[in-house]
Amino acid sequence: MGMARSMMKAISMPGWFWGEAVTTAVSILNRSTQSVEGKTPYEVWHGHQPTVHFFRTFGCVAHVKAGGKPPTKLEDGSTPMVFVGHHEQGTKAWCFYNPITQRVHVSRDAVFEEDRPWDWGEEKGAGPNDDSEPFCIELITIGQACRTAGAAEAARTPPTSSAPTTPASTSSRAAMPTCGSEPRTPTATPPAPTMIQFASPPSGEPDLDDDHDEVPLRFRTVENVLAEREATKELLAAIKDEPATAEEAKGIKEWRMAMLEEMASIEENKTWTLVDLPKGQRVIGLKWVFKLKRDEHGEVVKHKARLIAKGYVQRQGIDFEEVFAPIARMESVRVVLAVAAHRGWSVHHMDVKSTFLNGELVEEVYVARPPGFTATGHEEKVLRLHKALYGLRQAPRAWNAKLDASLHELGFTRSKCEHGLYVRGAEASRLVVGVYVDDLIIMGEMNKEIDSFKLQMKKLFKMSDLEPLSYYLGIEVKQGECGIELRQSAYALKLLEKAGMSGCNARATPMEVRLKLSKASTTPLVDDPTMYRSIIGSLRVGYLSRFMEEPRTDHMAAVKHLLRYMEGTINYGLWYSGGGGGEISLLGYSDSDLAGDIDDRKSTTGMIFYLGANPVSWLSHKQRVVAFSSCEAEFIAGVAAACQATWLGHLIEDVIGKKTSPPWLKMDNMAAIALKSHAHDRSKHIDTKFHFIRECVDRGDINVEFVGTKEQLADILTKPLGKALFQELRERMGVIKLT
Incomplete structure (x- = not known):
C-alpha cells in the first residue's frame, strides 16, 4: 500500500484509482529483486527472468490510437488519456482511462509522456457519476463483546447486492463505487441483539471527528465489514475464471x-x-x-x-x-x-x-x-x-x-x-x-x-x-x-485474445512470400519466449516451431503475421457436402520443395487427401534426410503420401464395411513417377524404405498419376505463396468462408 499511496501522491491522482494503483504496485514488486537468492518473485515462480520493458509511469498522460474507423486527414489520430495499469497477464496491452468519457480503454498502440501527469483540476476527489461527494475514509471501531454462533454464520452470509466493493478495471467506469450515498458497500442482514454493532464511536473514546475536519468519517458494524470481506473474496475469485487452489474455489458457490x-x-x-x-x-x-x-x-x-x-x-x-x-x-x-x-x-x-x-x-x-x-x-x-x-x-x-x-x-x-x-x-x-x-x-x-x-x-x-x-x-x-460444416472461430478468437492481438489488422496470407527464417538469426531474442512457445503450441504449424528453443524477434514477427491472417479468416472453415450415398473415392496430392530449410538444407513434404470432394487429411513436415535433387525430394514425399493413402483406404473400408477402389495419388514430377516403376543407378543411394511406393503400385494398392504444377493442390503446403495463388489453392482445397 505504501508504494501505491506514493505513486498516487506524486501525481495528485484521485483516490478512486486506488485499486489500479495497488495492482500496478504488486506487478512492480513481483518484478523487483527480493531476499530470495537475489531473485524476483516472478523468477522464483515462473523459472525465468521477467521483462519490464512494458512498464510506464503510473498516471502519466498517454496518447492512445483512435479505434473504430480510420480518422480523416483533419481528425486527430489519437486521444489523450491517463495510463492506469496493464491488461491481463500474458498480454502486452495497457489500460487507459479517458476522463472525458469516464471509460477505460485497452490498447497496445499508445505514445506516453511519462514526465507529464494529468491535470485533474476540479475533477480531483470526484469519481465518475459523482460530482460533489468527497472520497471517504472508512473507520471501524471494535469493542469487547461476545458473538454467538448464529451471529458468526450471519456475518459470513454474502450480501445480496451485486455492486463491487473495490474499483474494477472494466470497459466502463460507470459502475465504479462512489461515496455520495450511504452505504457505499453492500449491507448485510440487520444483526441480532447479541451481535457487535457500533453505529457511532463508543462513549468512552474521544470524538474522532475532531482530527478529521476535511473528510467525514464513516462507521460500520463489524458484521457489515465481515460480510463485505466475504463478498470481496467472491469477487476476487470470480475475476479469475478457473481457481488455482481448493481454498480459492471454496469461496464460490459454483x-x-x-x-x-x-x-x-x-x-x-x-x-x-x-x-x-x-x-x-x-x-x-x-x-x-x-x-x-x-x-x-x-x-x-x-x-x-x-x-x-x-x-x-x-x-x-x-x-x-x-x-x-x-x-x-x-x-x-x-x-x-x-x-x-x-x-x-x-x-x-x-x-x-x-x-x-x-x-x-x-x-x-x-x-x-x-x-x-x-x-x-x-x-x-x-x-x-x-x-x-x-x-x-x-x-x-x-x-x-x-x-x-x-x-x-x-x-x-x-x-x-x-x-x-x-x-x-x-x-x-x-x-x-x-x-x-x-x-x-x-x-x-x-x-x-x-x-x-x-x-x-x-x-x-x-x-x-x-x-x-x-x-x-x-x-x-x-x-x-x-x-x-466445420470451423474453429471461437478457438481462434480465444487465441488472438491470449496473444493480445484481438482486432488487429488482417493479412491475406499466413506467410510472406519467399520468407526465409534461420536459427542463426542475429536479431534480438524475444522478451517472452514462453509466449512464443505457447502460441505455437496452440497452432498446428511446423515451420515456426523450428525456432521454439531460442525464438528471436524476426521469428515473433512471423508469428504475428500468422495471427493477423487468422484475424482475417475467423469465419473460414470446411464444408463437407453430401454425395447422395454413391461410391466413395479417395484422391491424394503430394508435393515437395527442395532444400527449403536454410539451416540444414532439408526439404518440406506436403500432402492432402480428399474423400470425394471433402478434405480429410493433410500434412506439411520437414523431411528427415537431405534430398540431392527435386526428383529425390518429390519421391520421398510420394512415399510418405503412399503410406497415408494405404492407411486411409483401410480406415474407410472399416467405416463403411466394404472394400473400395484403390486411391489415386497425383504428383507433379515426372522423374519421381518414373522412379517408382524403374530403379536407376542414380537412385541406389536412396534408403530401401523409400521404395515402399513401388510395392504399393505393383500390388495395385494405389494408382499414381501426373498432374501439372498449376493443378498441384499440395503446393500450398510446401512453401509460402503469393496472395492470388494462395487464395486460389485455398479455395480449391475446400477452405471457404462460412456464413
Whole structure:
C-alpha cells in the first residue's frame, strides 16, 4: 500500500484509482529483486527472468490510437488519456482511462509522456457519476463483546447486492463505487441483539471527528465489514475464471458444488476404502483441478472440478506397468464425418461422466485424503484405490480397457488400423463409434440404432447425452440436410485474445512470400519466449516451431503475421457436402520443395487427401534426410503420401464395411513417377524404405498419376505463396468462408 499511496501522491491522482494503483504496485514488486537468492518473485515462480520493458509511469498522460474507423486527414489520430495499469497477464496491452468519457480503454498502440501527469483540476476527489461527494475514509471501531454462533454464520452470509466493493478495471467506469450515498458497500442482514454493532464511536473514546475536519468519517458494524470481506473474496475469485487452489474455489458457490459433485461420484462409484497404510507402501498426494467447460460460442456451460492424483511421483514397474491408451486421431474423426455427410448419416455426441473413475486398478495404490475434506476420527488413515483417479499414470489405460470390454459385449469390433474406432452391424444398421477418452461420437443411417446404443451405454456408465454433435475438441460442428460444416472461430478468437492481438489488422496470407527464417538469426531474442512457445503450441504449424528453443524477434514477427491472417479468416472453415450415398473415392496430392530449410538444407513434404470432394487429411513436415535433387525430394514425399493413402483406404473400408477402389495419388514430377516403376543407378543411394511406393503400385494398392504444377493442390503446403495463388489453392482445397 505504501508504494501505491506514493505513486498516487506524486501525481495528485484521485483516490478512486486506488485499486489500479495497488495492482500496478504488486506487478512492480513481483518484478523487483527480493531476499530470495537475489531473485524476483516472478523468477522464483515462473523459472525465468521477467521483462519490464512494458512498464510506464503510473498516471502519466498517454496518447492512445483512435479505434473504430480510420480518422480523416483533419481528425486527430489519437486521444489523450491517463495510463492506469496493464491488461491481463500474458498480454502486452495497457489500460487507459479517458476522463472525458469516464471509460477505460485497452490498447497496445499508445505514445506516453511519462514526465507529464494529468491535470485533474476540479475533477480531483470526484469519481465518475459523482460530482460533489468527497472520497471517504472508512473507520471501524471494535469493542469487547461476545458473538454467538448464529451471529458468526450471519456475518459470513454474502450480501445480496451485486455492486463491487473495490474499483474494477472494466470497459466502463460507470459502475465504479462512489461515496455520495450511504452505504457505499453492500449491507448485510440487520444483526441480532447479541451481535457487535457500533453505529457511532463508543462513549468512552474521544470524538474522532475532531482530527478529521476535511473528510467525514464513516462507521460500520463489524458484521457489515465481515460480510463485505466475504463478498470481496467472491469477487476476487470470480475475476479469475478457473481457481488455482481448493481454498480459492471454496469461496464460490459454483465451484463448491462442482467439488461436492465430484466427491459424490467418487463415493458412489466405490473408488476407495479407508485403511491403515501398510508398511513399505507410499502415499500419493491429491489435488483439485478446476476447469470451465464451454460451448461452441465460448460460453461457460459447466464448472468441472476434478480430484487429481499426483501421478508424477509414481515409479514404473512398482506403481504401474503399462500406460498407453488409444484415442481416435483427428484424421479419423474427419473421415467418419465426411462419410456421414456423403451418406446422410446422423452424428451424435455422448460424454462419460467421471470417466477414469470407471477404470479398475490391478495395482495396489494408496492416496492421501482430498484437500478440504476430512474423515472425522480417522485422521491417520489413508485411502486405498480400487478404481482409477485422474492423474494416475495408469488411469487412461484402465479406463480404455473397461470401455473396450464393454463395447465388445455390445457387439462392436475395434478397427484394426484405428483403435479408437468401433463398428457394429452392416448396411442400413451400420453403427460407428469414435472414442476420444470420454467423448463418444456416434453415427449411423438409422436413428433407432443410435438411440438403442445410447440406452445401452446409459445402463453401463453415467452418461451425458449431448444430442447431435455440435462441438468437439475445439471444433464447431453444424449439421444440415446438405452437409456438415466445420470451423474453429471461437478457438481462434480465444487465441488472438491470449496473444493480445484481438482486432488487429488482417493479412491475406499466413506467410510472406519467399520468407526465409534461420536459427542463426542475429536479431534480438524475444522478451517472452514462453509466449512464443505457447502460441505455437496452440497452432498446428511446423515451420515456426523450428525456432521454439531460442525464438528471436524476426521469428515473433512471423508469428504475428500468422495471427493477423487468422484475424482475417475467423469465419473460414470446411464444408463437407453430401454425395447422395454413391461410391466413395479417395484422391491424394503430394508435393515437395527442395532444400527449403536454410539451416540444414532439408526439404518440406506436403500432402492432402480428399474423400470425394471433402478434405480429410493433410500434412506439411520437414523431411528427415537431405534430398540431392527435386526428383529425390518429390519421391520421398510420394512415399510418405503412399503410406497415408494405404492407411486411409483401410480406415474407410472399416467405416463403411466394404472394400473400395484403390486411391489415386497425383504428383507433379515426372522423374519421381518414373522412379517408382524403374530403379536407376542414380537412385541406389536412396534408403530401401523409400521404395515402399513401388510395392504399393505393383500390388495395385494405389494408382499414381501426373498432374501439372498449376493443378498441384499440395503446393500450398510446401512453401509460402503469393496472395492470388494462395487464395486460389485455398479455395480449391475446400477452405471457404462460412456464413
